[in-house]
Amino acid sequence: MALRATIFKLELHIADMVRGYYDSHALTLARHPSETDERMMMRVLAFSLLADEHLAFTRGLSTTDEPALWRKDLTGAVLAWVELGHPDERRLLQASGKADQVVVFCYGGPASQVWWQGARQGLERIRNLSVYSVRPEAVRELAGLAQRSMTLHVTIEEGMAMVSSDSGSVMAEIETWR
Template structure:
């Protein structure tokens, strides 16, 4: 018998001073059986970083579907405006995404980001609609500690740094651009 997804509910309060966006959102996120809480929380972080109030940014089936990113924003015609990946995707996947979407964003994390980027940078330099960011390992581990099946999260972003807090703890994440 296959394991089912675990459902997490989050109330997300965003104060993004870099984009002048302020809003609250209730989201339900399914955690795939093979997904870590760290990856789940990075997907929620991505939502907080890119939600702009148009309510078109959605979580996809993620790990369950190879042709979908972790999040995407589509217009009313179904055109993919924004494709958001977390982790260390391969170059073919990213180049294909760049052909399908107006903007592709990668939030890279983990101990092997430097090795991954060293092998990817030259392969991806022609992708003009791709932005790659790195999240420090210590920060993403603190972010993972905030995970709870029902959570209230506060995201405050200023000058490229995000402060995330809940009733359990807090995490500070410096987002660094790689390209």
């Protein structure tokens, strides 16, 4: 028998001082059996950093032709394609043709640096690509906040995201690589 996704209910309150975005979102996250709490919470952090009314979680790990998150307009055109980790160069090239904006959030520390050093030159031609990095220690701390039912408050200022809940808070530095 196949394992089923674990469902998480999230009340997310975002105060983004950089973009002037202040809103709350009631979200349901399905965590694939092979997905870690770290990756799931990176999806939440990425959502917080890019939040708007059309940003949505995709089927994620259960399908290979969708990113972790995307933003579509009312016609179905992809405005933003958001990947986590170390996506393949070919995947990012294809995404850049499908979306107005492609965003990658790395969270693997030294492994992410190695990936970026190897991929940077090949990705230079993608004009609509942004790459960010979050320290693995911060991601582990974020994973410690994960609960089946959670309320998170995220405050975003220049290069920092403070994520807090009843069980603690985490300061995550968002480093811009491109």
